Amino acid sequence: MHVVVNAAMSADGKLSSRRREQVTISGDEDFERVDRLRAESDAVVVGIGTVLADDPRLTVKDSGRREQRLENGQTANPARVVVDSKARTPPDARVVDDEAETYLCVSENAPVERRMDLSNQATLVTAGDDRVDLLRAFATLQQHGLEQIMVEGGGELIFSLLDDGLVDELTVFVGPQLIGGRDAPTLTDGDGFVENYPELSLEGLEELDDGVVLSWAVQY
Ligand SMILES: NC(=O)C1=CN([C@@H]2O[C@H](COP(=O)(O)OP(=O)(O)OC[C@H]3O[C@@H](n4cnc5c(N)ncnc54)[C@H](O)[C@@H]3O)[C@@H](O)[C@H]2O)C=CC1
Ligand SMILES: Nc1nc(O)c(N)c(N[C@@H]2O[C@H](COP(=O)(O)O)[C@@H](O)[C@H]2O)n1
DSSP: OEEEEEEEEOTTSBSSOTTOOOOOOSOHHHHHHHHHHHHTOSEEEEEHHHHHHHOOOOOOOOHHHHHHHHHTTSOSSOEEEEEOTTOOOOTTOGGGSTTSOEEEEEOTTSOHHHHHHHTTTSEEEEOOSSSOOHHHHHHHHHHTTOOEEEEEEOHHHHHHHHHTTOOSEEEEEEOSOOOOOTTSOBSSOTTOOSSSOOEEEEEEEEEETTEEEEEEEEEO
């Protein structure tokens, strides 16, 4: 399995504002790059915080890329994966529509009724007692044939994946705005590291729109 985290942050490292609403940081060129990356992936992963804040589709926007996937014997869109301990994904969320297959990674403590409601729309992967055990959940996704994984956020999930040593590559578009706010989400939230900081090795630097895309390999 190969896991790439891709996100867009402001020049001060924020993924969104303190209101946690979706903020457009990428420009057209970066959204094209993101669409290409989605089209090359077997699955696009987000946390439940992102689903509740953004109601994302996580589909490939360009019809030519969807057609190319079909010609390659793949589904038109990659699978979508939501890391959702308590099965809080709303049944009318776009991420569980019929545009693509969806996996919901839940914990043992997710209420049974919510799991039953969602089981018609998504494949449930149960791992972990309270929070989702990401190592086990990702191992199960791999057993389902999902090898090339793109994670789009948010900051809580990205931190946990780095903490578990699951991220191979990190790609960040740094946009030309400042958002600020001590409670605004950053690229890596969670508890934060206090030692053994993951180290990054710079692999690429590209000017796009009015910002830059930085690509790193993660070294553990
Ligand atoms: N600019 C960008 O590229 C992106 C921005 N965002 C923004 O980020 C914000 C959402 O991010 P977050 O609140 O950090 O939520 P998140 O999307 O990272 O989800 C975190 C939630 O996932 C659940 N979870 C279950 N098991 C977990 C585990 N092992 N580790 C971590 N989380 C686990 C928990 O309920 C946790 O609160 C929104 O404001 C959204 O707009 C989100 C994605 C990309
Ligand atoms: N790459 C990127 N740039 C931004 O400026 C963004 N705000 C995001 N957000 C992510 O994209 C998801 C929306 O996907 P759909 O367009 O609905 O398919 C959103 O949920 C964030 O994960 N990304």
